[in-house]
Every structure is written in structure tokens, then in C-alpha cells.
Amino acid sequence: MIVFEKPKALTDAPMHYCPGCTHGIIHRLVAEALEELKVTGDTIGVAPVGCAVFAYNYFNCDMVEAAHGRAPAVATGIKRADPGKIVFTYQGDGDLAAIGTAETVHSAARGENITVIFVNNAIYGMTGGQMAPTSLPGQVTQTSPYGRDTATVGFPVKVCEMLSKVDGATYLERVAVNNVKNVRAAKKAIVKAFRNQIEGKGFSLIEVISSCPTNWGMTPQQALEWIDTNMIPYYPLGVYKDKYGEAEK
Amino acid sequence: MEKVLMKGNEALAEAAIMAGCRHYYGYPITPQTEVAAYMAKRMPKIGGVFLQAESEIAAINMVIGTSAAGKRTMTSSSSPGISLKSEGISYLAGCDLPALVVNVQRGGPGLGGIQPSQSDYFQATKALGHGDFRRIVLAPASVQEMASLTFLGFDLADEYRMTVMILTDGTIGQMMEPVSLDFGELCEAVKDWATVGHKWERKPNIITSLSLQAEELERQNLERYERYKVVEENEVRYEEYRMEDAEICVVAFGVCARVAKNAVNAAREKGMKVGMIRPITLWPFPKDVLKKAADKCHTFVSVEMSMGQMVEDIELAIRCKRPVLCCARVGGMIPSPDEVLAKLDEAAKMGGTAE
Known part of the structure; x- marks a missing residue:
């Protein structure tokens, strides 16, 4: 009896992610969701610019690679062309919460019937560890070498909190993938975000608190602990909006 | 219809x-x-x-x-x-x-x-x-x-x-x-590259x-x-207007070509041998027809609502064989037929100096 196998919604391509990076887990959760909902063959994913730029090599569905921050606009164009298809974006924090803020807010405001997977690891990973819109106050990065000074560069953007005030948004939940319990909750949230789309309920965004051991300068284990001790206190997990009031507890 | x-x-x-x-x-x-x-x-x-x-x-x-x-x-x-x-x-x-x-x-x-x-x-x-x-x-x-x-x-x-x-x-x-x-x-083009979902019938389109x-x-x-x-x-497209025996070639597109056409007609009435080549495709630029025109025309006049931006393409097309004058109005101004005509008079005077 097979009790565990790779979802067919993932290809066999070896992933390029660093050791201890949680992108692989999140990819798998998205793939499992597509498979469980039996929509892989009708799905078009939109990859970001950032560490997940090569997501199109890993997801076994049709994929479009968008310009930095523009994934929700590209997804809008795909969904409007073919409303019967399932369309998701997979974006990092620089992509979604800095250069693509307008596209994020307005696709939510329009209630665009898409699913957004937002990976928040509080750093620009691909370019080598610069300060992200979600870097924590005091966090040391390549471009905040003395720690993020909120007096000069301001505060992190809390995406779920911000979008919870947008009438058009349907479902917003923040999850993490640093332990088994959290991974299970993340899976549930991601499935729900896709199910919402299938049911025509509108814009769902799942913010996944993720680790970046390489650019945080930690071991994978330390990075997972840092999520508990630093990230989650600043970015509390939970459902931030549920228009249809059916959040699974 | x-x-x-x-x-x-x-x-x-x-x-x-x-x-x-x-x-x-x-x-x-x-x-x-x-x-x-x-x-x-x-x-x-x-x-x-x-x-x-x-x-x-x-x-x-x-x-x-x-x-x-x-x-x-x-x-x-x-x-x-x-x-x-x-x-x-x-x-x-x-x-x-x-x-x-x-x-x-x-x-x-x-x-x-x-x-x-x-x-x-x-x-x-x-x-x-x-x-x-x-x-x-x-x-x-x-x-x-x-x-x-x-x-x-x-x-x-x-x-x-x-x-x-x-x-x-x-x-x-x-x-x-x-x-x-x-x-x-x-x-209706066949678009087998489109991302529409593979339905498990083909490899993913990327x-x-x-x-x-x-x-x-x-x-x-x-x-x-x-x-x-x-x-x-x-895909090169252009219109030739009164170019048969032209010695001066006006080059203009869009609204400038409409103005220039009036100026060409007025010049013809004065007995000047003027014609016009109107690029319809700006890329690809109608290089060949301009190059051919340079065999007969001694001067080219670009009529445009920019500071001679098209002049460079004309010069390249005719390999700088002939002088290219520019009649330009910019900033939202449109050249008048009289302004074009004045430039054509200037071009006519260059007839002797071209060769």
C-alpha cells in the first residue's frame, strides 16, 4: 500500500532552493491542493520574480512567468480570458508587498476570482538578502546592515491586516510552515483558497510565513525557531477575513 | 458595406x-x-x-x-x-x-x-x-x-x-x-502554445x-x-503620391501626411516637381522605396511633429546620398501647408547643389 507519494501536480525537476528553505514545502502544499481538488489540468499558475521565479519548472500545470510584482495583473488577464480555469499566483514579499502593492490591493479590491499564495520570509532571497517590505524592525540585512531602523525606513507592511479592510477580498489567512502542526493548518488554508475559487467566491490570499536560512544567516533549525520567536509575534497567524464566515477552526 | x-x-x-x-x-x-x-x-x-x-x-x-x-x-x-x-x-x-x-x-x-x-x-x-x-x-x-x-x-x-x-x-x-x-x-491563428490548462493531454505550456x-x-x-x-x-507598407517625376520627395506619416499632401499639390500648381512617400509601417520602415527615390530626387523633406526624429531613418534609408530637410512643429503644434511649402521652396533651391 502506498501511503506517501509525490503529488502529480509537481514535476520531477530537482528544485533549486537552498537547504532548509520552506519553498519546497509550500510548493508541495499547493500541488496537493490542486490534486485533491482535481483541477491540475485546468490550472494556470503565475510565477513571480524572486526565489520562486522557476516555479514554472516545478508545478506540473500550465505556467506564465510574470514581471516583478505584476503576477496579480497577469492572473487577472488569464482569468478574465477564461473564467472557467483555475488561476493562482505564487509570490514573495518583495514582489507582492513592495513593487507589486498596487496590483495586489486592486486585484483584491476587484474581488478577482483568483488564489494568491504569498510567501513572506521577510527578506529578498534571490538577490542575496536585502531588506524586504516585511523585514522586521531591527532586522539585519544587506541593505539594513545596522538593523531595520523604523525611524528612517519605516515599518513592515502587514499584508493580511491591510487587505482585511478591502471590501473586495474574500478570504485572507496567515499560516506558517515551521512545524508539523502549522504545515497541516497551512495545507487546510491553501485548499480552502482554491476551493473558494472553484466555487466562484472571489479573491483569496494565503500568507505563508516562511524561512530563509541562507539570508537570515542561520541553520535551517534556527530559522524555523526564529519564525516562532520573531516572525509570528509580529505577524500573528489566523484568519483575517472570511467573507462567507465559514473559517475552519 | x-x-x-x-x-x-x-x-x-x-x-x-x-x-x-x-x-x-x-x-x-x-x-x-x-x-x-x-x-x-x-x-x-x-x-x-x-x-x-x-x-x-x-x-x-x-x-x-x-x-x-x-x-x-x-x-x-x-x-x-x-x-x-x-x-x-x-x-x-x-x-x-x-x-x-x-x-x-x-x-x-x-x-x-x-x-x-x-x-x-x-x-x-x-x-x-x-x-x-x-x-x-x-x-x-x-x-x-x-x-x-x-x-x-x-x-x-x-x-x-x-x-x-x-x-x-x-x-x-x-x-x-x-x-x-x-x-x-x-x-484565426492556431495557438497551441497558449496556457489554457493541459487537461493531462500534453506537457505543461510555459x-x-x-x-x-x-x-x-x-x-x-x-x-x-x-x-x-x-x-x-x-510587411512594409507605404503610399506613393505624385512621385513619377518628382525631384523633391516629401516624407510624412499620419496627420502630417495629410498636411503635406496639400503642400505637394500647391507646389505642383506652381510647377515644382514634388511628390510624397508616406510610410504606413514606421517599422519596418519603407527603406527600399526611399532608396530608389534617391536616384531621382535631389532633396528630401521630412514633415513631422517631432524634432527630426524620422530624419535619421530617411538618411539611413538613402545612405545619406541626398540632403534631408526637416519641417517640424512640436509641442502640440501642427505644421501648416504654407510652412511645408516654404520648406519645399528651400529644397528647390538645393536642386543645383545636389550633384
Whole structure:
């Protein structure tokens, strides 16, 4: 009896992610969701610019690679062309919460019937560890070498909190993938975000608190602990909006 | 089909619909607003999509999405908005996606003004975004051409998998003329590359402009330029006017060509041997016909609403064999027939010095 196998919604391509990076887990959760909902063959994913730029090599569905921050606009164009298809974006924090803020807010405001997977690891990973819109106050990065000074560069953007005030948004939940319990909750949230789309309920965004051991300068284990001790206190997990009031507890 | 009286911008929009475009994405900017307003009215009635985006950048990226999904789509804007779209236009090129982009030009640089201009000539023909790529640039000179070149533009975009730009201005966009909307057969390209879901019947389609292997990226660029070569061979379009015995050749496109035509007629009445070549495609530029004209014409006169931007292309086409004068008004001003005529008089005096 097979009790565990790779979802067919993932290809066999070896992933390029660093050791201890949680992108692989999140990819798998998205793939499992597509498979469980039996929509892989009708799905078009939109990859970001950032560490997940090569997501199109890993997801076994049709994929479009968008310009930095523009994934929700590209997804809008795909969904409007073919409303019967399932369309998701997979974006990092620089992509979604800095250069693509307008596209994020307005696709939510329009209630665009898409699913957004937002990976928040509080750093620009691909370019080598610069300060992200979600870097924590005091966090040391390549471009905040003395720690993020909120007096000069301001505060992190809390995406779920911000979008919870947008009438058009349907479902917003923040999850993490640093332990088994959290991974299970993340899976549930991601499935729900896709199910919402299938049911025509509108814009769902799942913010996944993720680790970046390489650019945080930690071991994978330390990075997972840092999520508990630093990230989650600043970015509390939970459902931030549920228009249809059916959040699974 | 009988002719109807329409505004240029509206004729363009209706022609796009007739070409099968059901997805329009735009952002308000003067003087192209009629296109968006027309689409907003028409699209919901025919099961199409009109979407006012949050920015020009978002609009062109929505175009990318719909084009990736295999559907005919377009956006329109005016000069400052086109600068914002240039990122997306580069991605369209890198992804080899077809799209129609309309620039109803206004005077610049910066916010400039809102009066007609041709000052985006360089941008449209040379550098509409980063990277090595070309796009077809069509320059209508009448309301009829606003419609027929738009219809043609969608076919060309699909055939060569590239962006086609309609480069026009507020004058052509807002003038009313009788127009025939009979364009003949609608070509429907097979788009087996489109991202529409693989249904487990094929491998995933991937649309991307990223290529980190230098050899591979070079190969893609070379392949693209092979395609552009075919475009240059097959798609050059121009109009010759009274060129049979011309000794002076006027070169003008769009609204300037209309003004220049009057000046050519006036010059002919004075006994001057003047003709005009009107590029309809600004890229590919009608190089060969100009080069041939340089055998007989001693002087060329570029009439344009930019600071001689087209002069360089004329000089290149004729290998600098003859002098090229420029009759330019800019900032929203349109050259008058008298101004063109004065420049033609100047050109006539150069007749003896050319050879």
C-alpha cells in the first residue's frame, strides 16, 4: 500500500532552493491542493520574480512567468480570458508587498476570482538578502546592515491586516510552515483558497510565513525557531477575513 | 458595406471588436479616452471584457495574461502612459506574445501637453522597452486607416507573435470621417502554445521571458530576429503620391501626411516637381522605396511633429546620398501647408547643389 507519494501536480525537476528553505514545502502544499481538488489540468499558475521565479519548472500545470510584482495583473488577464480555469499566483514579499502593492490591493479590491499564495520570509532571497517590505524592525540585512531602523525606513507592511479592510477580498489567512502542526493548518488554508475559487467566491490570499536560512544567516533549525520567536509575534497567524464566515477552526 | 461617419478613436475600437478582440484593458489618459469609453459601452453588450486597470502597468500585464491564454487583446494609451507600459511590452516580446497597443500621442517629454504630436517616434520604432526586440508600428493617416490598420494589426500580431503598435495622434483620433467597416475574412491563428490548462493531454505550456543560459538566450534572440527579417520582407507598407517625376520627395506619416499632401499639390500648381512617400509601417520602415527615390530626387523633406526624429531613418534609408530637410512643429503644434511649402521652396533651391 502506498501511503506517501509525490503529488502529480509537481514535476520531477530537482528544485533549486537552498537547504532548509520552506519553498519546497509550500510548493508541495499547493500541488496537493490542486490534486485533491482535481483541477491540475485546468490550472494556470503565475510565477513571480524572486526565489520562486522557476516555479514554472516545478508545478506540473500550465505556467506564465510574470514581471516583478505584476503576477496579480497577469492572473487577472488569464482569468478574465477564461473564467472557467483555475488561476493562482505564487509570490514573495518583495514582489507582492513592495513593487507589486498596487496590483495586489486592486486585484483584491476587484474581488478577482483568483488564489494568491504569498510567501513572506521577510527578506529578498534571490538577490542575496536585502531588506524586504516585511523585514522586521531591527532586522539585519544587506541593505539594513545596522538593523531595520523604523525611524528612517519605516515599518513592515502587514499584508493580511491591510487587505482585511478591502471590501473586495474574500478570504485572507496567515499560516506558517515551521512545524508539523502549522504545515497541516497551512495545507487546510491553501485548499480552502482554491476551493473558494472553484466555487466562484472571489479573491483569496494565503500568507505563508516562511524561512530563509541562507539570508537570515542561520541553520535551517534556527530559522524555523526564529519564525516562532520573531516572525509570528509580529505577524500573528489566523484568519483575517472570511467573507462567507465559514473559517475552519 | 456602406460607410458610416465615425471618430478615429471609435473606428479603431470597433475594428478591434470586429477583429475578434473581446478583452480591452486600459487606464484613463487624454487624448485616447474615446477608445476606452467606446469599449466600456460595447464590450458588456457582446460578452467581452472592458476592465479599467489600476495603472498602465497593470493594464499591459492584463494584456499579457489574456494573450497568454490565447485570446486577442489590446490596450490603448497616450505618450506618458506608453512609457509606463514599456516594461510589459518588453515582456510581451520576451514571451513572444501577440498584442495590439495603441498610442494616441501627445506632446512631451514628461507630462507635456495634450495636443497632437509625433514625438514618440523614436520610442515606438527603436526602443519601446529594454532588450533586443522589434515591434510592428502602423501609422494611420485617416479614420479609415485607424480601422483597417487595427484589423490588420491583430492578424500581424498573431502571425508573427509580436506586439503591433498603432501610432497615431489626437488629430486622427478625434476627427470624424466616413469609414467602411468591411475588412474581409477574420484570420484565426492556431495557438497551441497558449496556457489554457493541459487537461493531462500534453506537457505543461510555459510562457516565460527568463533564460539564464547565455547560449539559450542568444538562440532565442536570433530566432526572433529571423522572424523580424520575414516581417521586413513581407510587411512594409507605404503610399506613393505624385512621385513619377518628382525631384523633391516629401516624407510624412499620419496627420502630417495629410498636411503635406496639400503642400505637394500647391507646389505642383506652381510647377515644382514634388511628390510624397508616406510610410504606413514606421517599422519596418519603407527603406527600399526611399532608396530608389534617391536616384531621382535631389532633396528630401521630412514633415513631422517631432524634432527630426524620422530624419535619421530617411538618411539611413538613402545612405545619406541626398540632403534631408526637416519641417517640424512640436509641442502640440501642427505644421501648416504654407510652412511645408516654404520648406519645399528651400529644397528647390538645393536642386543645383545636389550633384
